[in-house]
Amino acid sequence: MKNFEFLFTAWMVVWAVFFVYEISVARRIAQTREEIERLKQQLQQR
Amino acid sequence: MRAAAIVLAKELRLEFRTRELLTATVIFALVVVVLFSFAFDPTAAESRRYGPGLLWIAFLFAGSLMLNPSFAREQNNETLDALRMAPISNFAILLGKILANFIFMSLAEVILVPVFAVLYNLSLAGIVWRLILVLVLGTLGLTVTGTVFSAISAHARMRELLLPLLLLPLLTPLLIAAVESTASLFAEQPALDRTWLAFLAGFDIVFLTASWLLCDHLLEE
């Protein structure tokens, strides 16, 4: 295939961007959930 | 609208006490104009082509610096709260400031345009009134959006950097329209480009209306 490198790079870019973003969002969701749990416990203790 | 006039009068009185903002703006725009002449050495034909672009870029840069204090000044002694307690509408406050900035910018332009014409050997003969029309429409767009963004960035950190960052991309259509209108005036056969003038007027109306609709959200605490 002619110019395959361009096609491949474009393909990788599309999915890399979405993937990295989604992973970072998912990770932050998990972190925030943990923090919420921690904060709720702190509130109950007082 | 009398309220807006009162706010305008206050802004003018404040500035004319020291005139430091006005002076700084004019000097800065001049510096930009001179720097450009080092970047490329314009011949007569090139001056006609690049001159208008350079002029408006100088105005935009100088404007974005000059518009900052519009609301940033109010933050120091929380004078904006005092203004809001007065029985005037939020839009009157905003309009007063827009008009004040418009006048300051226009004063700077009155000084800069002849200087620019001299430095770049462009003749202003026969096009003065039409040029004033273009300048008025362009400056209006600049000050309306700039004052609104000054109100926005006054609440942020790094506001001196934020204001140009918010303002300059937004003003690209205004820049294109103003440069093209000005260029057609400096051309061999000076002509007033109606399309671009209509575009500038449209730009001004759109953002003035948006400012009016959204002013409460801009100014409330």
Place this chain on the structure above:
Amino acid sequence: MKARFAITALVALLIFCAGYAALFIAPDEATMHAVQRIFYFHVASWNAMFCAFFVACYASVAYLVTGKRKWDALGVSGVEVGVMCCTIGLITGPLWARPVWGIWWTWDAKLTSTFILWLLFIAYLLLRGLVEDPEKKASLSAVFAIFASLDIPLVYLANRLWRTQHPQPVIAGGPGSGLDPTMSKVLLLCLFAVFCVMILVLVDRYRLELLRNEAAELRYEIESRGLDASNGQETPALQKGAQ
């Protein structure tokens, strides 16, 4: 949770099918051959971007009208995802243009408008980062988002008017006109697939923002209660000290 997992799996399958279709089922284009296949995902990401920014604009207006924080959460999610899709479009575009037309970039109406759009909404994200008070952050960024959205048609129009006055080297409009029927079907599939991915990411980002707001509220409550608790303890100690 199970529904969420099922949907994600479904979208993943959709992407796989779309990708397969784009790479193997779609016919080879006459002049551009393989590279042309970028077009399917390039156009799809523009479409996703416009949808995301539309959501953001709608949410901004809704926030200013109702004052409910969830609209602000949706707004920032829309902008972030939109910027991401825009970035993808701005990268895949030159990657397609370079081998086909020999240039990375040109300042035509569409490209310029999109670039300005990208800059404006990155400015939105910067604005949010620099304003600390959450309510101010929400209302100011909503106002800015509305101004930015109003500007975009103006940018496009200005550029179109300008380019008709100063004709640029004509770039083929892309194989949008007179599309081969198989290509159209593959394009639709890719549009739908990328749109679904965008929605998925948008919803996640929205949930993250809502969770963050919840955490902030809890922290605020703890702080205010913490102050009360320490005040209750300090006063007797002070009295003892005074004596």
